[in-house]
Amino acid sequence: xxxxxxxxxxxxxxxxxxxxxxxxxxxxxxxxxxxxxxxxxxxxxxxxxxxxxxxxxxxxxxxxxxxxxxxxxxxxxxxxxxxxxxxxxxxxxxxxxxxxxxxxxxxxxxxxxxxxxxxxxxxxxxxxxxxxxxxxxxxxxxxxxxxxxxxxxxxxxxxxxxxxxxxxxxxxxxxxxxxxxxxxxxxxx
Numbered sequence: 001x002x003x004x005x006x007x008x009x010x011x012x013x014x015x016x017x018x019x020x021x022x023x024x025x026x027x028x029x030x031x032x033x034x035x036x037x038x039x040x041x042x043x044x045x046x047x048x049x050x051x052x053x054x055x056x057x058x059x060x061x062x063x064x065x066x067x068x069x070x071x072x073x074x075x076x077x078x079x080x081x082x083x084x085x086x087x088x089x090x091x092x093x094x095x096x097x098x099x100x101x102x103x104x105x106x107x108x109x110x111x112x113x114x115x116x117x118x119x120x121x122x123x124x125x126x127x128x129x130x131x132x133x134x135x136x137x138x139x140x141x142x143x144x145x146x147x148x149x150x151x152x153x154x155x156x157x158x159x160x161x162x163x164x165x166x167x168x169x170x171x172x173x174x175x176x177x178x179x180x181x182x183x184x185x186x187x188x189x
Contacts, residue, residue, distance in 0.1 A: 057120060060120040079112050079113050079116040080098065081112025082095075084101060084108055087104075088105035089105050132144050145158055150164040150169065153167035
């Protein structure tokens with residue numbers, strides 16, 4: 001082998017080692033990122049949230065909405081209810097479905113789908129609130145953080161806080177003993 005070939009071979013080996021080192025470093029960083037507790041918790045939470053959303057959507061569309069659709073003024077499946085705001089290309093057309101109206105170019109107000117989404121939203125909120133209540137009964141820790149207003153800066157803070165995070169005032173009365181709060185402007189008049 002000539003000296004140029006040897007130098008090129010050594011240079012290629014150096015490049016290969018450098019690439020391998022960088023790939024190993026990136027892989028180690030990626031494993032470290034995925035192995036962190038909070039990333040795993042978020043990933044598991046997102047997976048559970050996706051499954052939970054399917055359950056709540058089924059609860060709303062399969063259990064709650066059919067009885068609502070039986071009300072006298074509903075007449076058919078609630079998510080399919082709509083009103084035509086402006087007819088489409090066909091004069092005096094009667095649209096049986098939202099798709100027919102959209103195909104004809106009509107402007108519609110899909111109020112049934114909105115009510116469906118609204119019921120889904122509130123059902124999801126109530127179910128999550130129930131889960132939070134059960135969790136707090138079982139673990140004696142509350143997921144729901146109750147808030148109060150700081151007496152000094154009027155910002156929302158945790159009910160269990162001993163010191164305001166915004167104005168750093170002590171909430172156990174130390175501040176009042178050392179420096180009484182100034183009178184409220186409405187009492188000065």
